[in-house]
Amino acid sequence: MTLPVYLVGPGALAGRGVGDVVVLDGAEGRHAATVRRTRTGERLVLSDGAGASVVGSVQAVGRDTLEVRVEEVREDPEPSPRLVLVQALAKGDRDDQAVETATEYGVDEVVPWQAARCVVRWQGERGERSRRGWEKVLLAATKQSRRTRLPVLAPTAFTADVVERVRSATAAFVLHEDACEPLAGADLPDSGDVVLVVGPEGGIAPEEVDALAAAGARVVRLGPTVLRASSAGPAAIAVLSAVRRWR
DSSP states (O other): OOOOEEEOOTTTTTTOOTTOEEEEOHHHHHIIIIISOOOTTOEEEEEOSBSEEEEEEEEEEOSSOEEEEEEEEEEOOOOSSEEEEEEEOOSTTHHHHHHHHHHHHTOSEEEEEOOTTOSOOOOHHHHHHHHHHHHHHHHHHHHHTTOSBOOEEOOOBOHHHHHHHHHHSSEEEEEOTTOOEEGGGOOOOSSSEEEEEEOOTTOOOHHHHHHHHHTTOEEEEOSSSOOOHHHHHHHHHHHHHHHHTOO
C-alpha cells in the first residue's frame, strides 16, 4: 500500500536530509493527528507540492502536530510536456468533479474559464468562494492520488485570455462533439504546454471555436459519445496520459 501524503508549506523541506526531524502542523497536522489518528512509528510522505518530498516515520504526536524523522529525500521533476486543462465553469458541482478527476489523472495546471455560454459567473464574493472551493478540491485530490506536485490553479480566464494561452502553447486542442479528428491520434510534443479546452454544458460558442482555431488549436473529438462537462476534461487527460505517462 502506498504511504499517505501530507502537504507542508513552501520551503519547509529545503535543506532537509536523512535523520532530520520535520514538524507537520497547521491544518495538515491537525488532520493527521486528530482526524486520521496517526500513531508513533507510522510512515508517511511530506511534500511541498512542488516536487520535493521526504519519506519518514512519526517520532511524536501532539494535539495538532506530528514530528517526522526523515528516512528518504525525493525530488520529482516537473512532467514534460505539461498538461493544462482549460475548464469552463459549470453548474452544480460538475466543474468540481472535473477538477478532482483531472488531478487524479495527472493534470499540471487548471484554468477556470468564463466562457460565453457559461451559466455560472465567478463574480465578487461568490467568485472568491468558488475559487477557494477549487483550491480545496485540488488539494484533496492531490493527497488522495499520492501526488507530490499540486496542480497550479491559474487566474480566472475569459475567452481572450484562453486564446493567448493557446497561442503560446506548444500544442492545443479544443474538444468538440462535431469534430472529425480524434484526440487519440494526435502527436504530442516533447516539452512545453499542451492545452486542452473544455466548454460549458451549452457547448463552446462558434465564434470561440473559430478564435481558438485561428490561434493554433486543433478541434478534436474524444469518441462517438457526448460527454458531460464534468467528464470530458478528465477523459482527455487520460487519453494523453496513456500516450506518455502511463507506460
